[in-house]
Amino acid sequence: MKKEIERKIQQVSAELRQEKDALDALALECIKQGRSLAEDENVLRQNEKVDTLVLTELRLREMLEERESEQ
Known part of the structure; x- marks a missing residue:
C-alpha cells in the first residue's frame, strides 16, 4: 500500500508541475x-x-504519513 501511495504522489506531482507551467x-x-x-x-x-x-x-x-506512523 505504501508503494502505491508513493507512486501516486509521484504521478500527481508530475501532473501538478505540468499544470502549474500551463497556468x-x-x-x-x-x-x-x-x-x-x-x-x-x-x-x-x-x-x-x-x-x-x-x-x-x-x-x-x-x-503516507499515517501509514508510516502505524508501522
Missing part, C-alpha cells in the same frame, strides 16, 4: 495582453485544476 503560460499571456487574471476564464479554470492537484497531493502525503 504560468496563461497568466503571462494574459498580462501581456493587459487582461485581468481574476476575470480570465482560462486562467481561473487552470487555477482550479492546480488547486485540486495540490489538495490531492497533500491528502496523499497525509495518508
Whole structure:
C-alpha cells in the first residue's frame, strides 16, 4: 500500500508541475495582453485544476504519513 501511495504522489506531482507551467503560460499571456487574471476564464479554470492537484497531493502525503506512523 505504501508503494502505491508513493507512486501516486509521484504521478500527481508530475501532473501538478505540468499544470502549474500551463497556468504560468496563461497568466503571462494574459498580462501581456493587459487582461485581468481574476476575470480570465482560462486562467481561473487552470487555477482550479492546480488547486485540486495540490489538495490531492497533500491528502496523499497525509495518508503516507499515517501509514508510516502505524508501522
